[in-house]
Amino acid sequence: MNATTSRTAAGIKTAEAPALRAVQLAWLAAAVFVVSAGYGALMPVLPGWLNSLMPGASASEVARHVGLFSGVYAAGVLVGAPLWGVISDRVGRGRILIIGVVGYSASQLLLLTPALNNFWALYALRAATGFFVAAVVPVVSALVAEHTPEGKRARRFAWLSAMSLLGFLFGPGLSMVADAARSVAGAGAVTPASSAQAVIVLSALLGAAVMVGLVRTLPAQHTPDAAAPKDSTTPAEVHTAALCWLSGTVTLVLAGFELGIVLQGQQHNAMSSRQVAIMFAECSLVMLVVNALLFLTGLLEKISSRSLIGAGLLLAMSGLAVMAWHSAQAWLYLGISLTSAGTGLVLPVIAYLAAGVPREKLGTMMGALAAAAGLGQTLGSSIGGWLFGALAQGSFGLSIVPLVVMLVLLLTRPRWWSVTSAG
Numbered sequence: 001m002n003a004t005t006s007r008t009a010a011g012i013k014t015a016e017a018p019a020l021r022a023v024q025l026a027w028l029a030a031a032v033f034v035v036s037a038g039y040g041a042l043m044p045v046l047p048g049w050l051n052s053l054m055p056g057a058s059a060s061e062v063a064r065h066v067g068l069f070s071g072v073y074a075a076g077v078l079v080g081a082p083l084w085g086v087i088s089d090r091v092g093r094g095r096i097l098i099i100g101v102v103g104y105s106a107s108q109l110l111l112l113t114p115a116l117n118n119f120w121a122l123y124a125l126r127a128a129t130g131f132f133v134a135a136v137v138p139v140v141s142a143l144v145a146e147h148t149p150e151g152k153r154a155r156r157f158a159w160l161s162a163m164s165l166l167g168f169l170f171g172p173g174l175s176m177v178a179d180a181a182r183s184v185a186g187a188g189a190v191t192p193a194s195s196a197q198a199v200i201v202l203s204a205l206l207g208a209a210v211m212v213g214l215v216r217t218l219p220a221q222h223t224p225d226a227a228a229p230k231d232s233t234t235p236a237e238v239h240t241a242a243l244c245w246l247s248g249t250v251t252l253v254l255a256g257f258e259l260g261i262v263l264q265g266q267q268h269n270a271m272s273s274r275q276v277a278i279m280f281a282e283c284s285l286v287m288l289v290v291n292a293l294l295f296l297t298g299l300l301e302k303i304s305s306r307s308l309i310g311a312g313l314l315l316a317m318s319g320l321a322v323m324a325w326h327s328a329q330a331w332l333y334l335g336i337s338l339t340s341a342g343t344g345l346v347l348p349v350i351a352y353l354a355a356g357v358p359r360e361k362l363g364t365m366m367g368a369l370a371a372a373a374g375l376g377q378t379l380g381s382s383i384g385g386w387l388f389g390a391l392a393q394g395s396f397g398l399s400i401v402p403l404v405v406m407l408v409l410l411l412t413r414p415r416w417w418s419v420t421s422a423g
Helices: 022-053 059-091 093-110 119-133 137-146 150-185 192-217 240-267 273-297 305-324 329-354 359-398 400-412
Strands: 005-007 013-015
Touching: 022 059, 022 093, 022 119, 022 137, 022 150, 022 192, 022 273, 059 093, 059 119, 059 137, 059 240, 059 359, 093 119, 093 137, 093 192, 137 150, 137 359, 150 192, 150 273, 150 329, 240 273, 240 305, 240 329, 240 359, 240 400, 273 329, 305 329, 305 359, 305 400, 329 359, 359 400
Parallel strands: none
Antiparallel strands: 005 013
C-alpha cells in the first residue's frame, strides 16, 4: 500500500503512514483483548490461590497479598511503559509488540514451574508480566494512532478501549471455561490452585495465538520524511503532564475499586466467588456500554473533552459514595455501575487527546500515559488492600478524595483540557 500525503501548516507535503487494513486492526485489538483477559481471569481466583499457598493465613493477610500481587504487576507496567515507548519510536513498533506478546506468554507459563512456587518468585514473575504487557498496550495505541487518519481516530480509540474492557469481561469467564475443561478431561476435583493454573495456561495459549496473527499482519515500519518540518506544539504535548496526572489518578481509584470488589467476598460470608465474578462482569459491561456510545455516536468529536471528563468524574464519585455507605447488595451493584460508567468515560478521552502528538513521539507519549496508569495501579492496589483490611467498605469513601482534586483542577485550569489548533 502506498503512503498518502498530507499538507503541513507551512504548505509542505509530508508522507503519512499507510492506513490499517481491517485484519491488521483486528489483530492489534486482539493483542489488547488477550492481555486484558489474562489480568481479569486471574483476579477472581487470586484470593483462593494465595490462600492455598498460605494455610492458616487470616483474611487481612490474604487481602494484603492480593493487593501487593496486583501492585507488582502494575509496577512492571510502570517501569516498562516509558522504556518500551522510547525504544519503539527508534527501532519500530512491530518488533517491540512481538517482544511484548512473547514475554507475556512466557512469564505466565513460568508461574507454573514448581521450583518457582514461592512468594518471592511469584511476585517477580508477576512484575515481569506487567513489564511485557507495557510493550503491548501503549505500542498498539501508538500504531493505531500512527496509521489512522485523524477523522477516524476517535472511533478507533473508543474501539480499542472497548476491546480492553471485553477482555477484562471475558477474563472471569476464562476460569469457568478452564474448570469445565478440567472436569471433562477428568483431571480431578477443581480447587483454587487448579483453577489458577488452568487460567494461566489458557492465557498463555491465547497470547501465542495472537503472536502468530501479529507476525503475519503487522504493518511495515513507517519512516517519516526527514525533510519535513516537525510541529512541536500540539495540544496533547502542551498538556502531557495534565493527561498523565489524570490517567494516574483515575487508574489509582479504579485499581482500589476493583480490589475492593474482590475483597467484598472475603468480608461477606454469604457472597460467593461467582457473585464476585458477576460484579466484575457488571463493571466491564457498563464500561463497555459507555465505550460503545463513544464509538457509535462520535461524542469524542462533538462534545468538549473537558465536559466529558467532568461528567465522568462526577459519576465515579457518586458511585464510590454509594459503595462506601451501602447497606444492601442492591446498592452495591448500583455503586459499581456508576463508578464503572464514570471511569469508562474518562479513560478513552485521555487516550484520544494523547493521540494528537507527532508520529515520531507517539510511542513516548503512550508509554508515559501507561507509566502514569501503572503508577496509579501500583499505589491503588498496594494501598487498597491495606485500606480495605482496616476500613472495609469505608475505603471506597476515601477514594473520592483524589477525584475531587482532579475535578477542582478541571474547573480552575480549563486550558489544560481544551483542544485548540496549534499555532
